[in-house]
Amino acid sequence: MADYPDRKVRDAQMRATINQKLVETGEKERLKELLRTKLIECGWRDQLKAYCKEVVRQKGLEHITVDDLVAEITPKGRALVPDSVKKELLQRIRTFLAQQSNI
Template sequence: MNKDAQLRHSINQKLIENGERDRLKELLRTKLIECGWKDQMKAHCKEIIRQKGLDHVTIEELVTEITPRGRALVPDSVKKELLQRIRTFLGKNSII
């Protein structure tokens, strides 16, 4: 495992141990609902299914097709807020 992978693993472990990961996931879920991201993604999924037909699309294909758009639609303000919360957590817990 290289240094970056080890650091990511260490940070993830600390986030899980302290329950911060679950709090961050809940914050993200709330923010995405508030900004309309969830509704946009739901509409996008419905459109793909309508185009391809329910019997001609698998969950794996749907996920593969919507993932890039889903990531692109996350507002920068949400990304910045999550990053700041992670930095604050790391600073308080002396991980890096």
Template sequence: MGDRELIIRETINQKLEETGEKEKLKRLLRMRLDECGWREKVRAYCKQVIRERGIETVSVDDLVAEVTPKGRALVPDTVKKELLHKIRQFLTEQANV
């Protein structure tokens, strides 16, 4: 990621924070993940990893490293698209202010 892209991301994140939109998006994401059973799927995967590796040998950091990619992959495309649409809509509205 180049410096320009990093600055753009930071600016967008700052605008999302300042306006409270970031919190709204987080609530929407949590709601959508609950609706599709994502939490239960991730919880089941955590239990599977712990069973396979043994509770005595797996650390929290190991578990997070193992589960994070799977958790991201389990987010439905429809949820990703909805959030992306909401972010684009927000940016368009901000540009018109």
């Protein structure tokens, strides 16, 4: 277990390197656009919008802040993302990483 902190540091460095490559190549923006499109197509956006309206109705507009609303809807928003969308995004990231020889 002695190398646990070192592993955490290496993992963080690897995530930073991968993120940098995604940004540099423009792949991060392409993935974000793909995700946005898929979430609209599957009705996720409409479901979350309806849920937001319900939360605001229940709590009252004058009693809820944007931060409160975000905290309330984030877990549900994540849970509503279809597995097929998650899998497609993950596969795209894996493909991208496989094409990068210097990571």
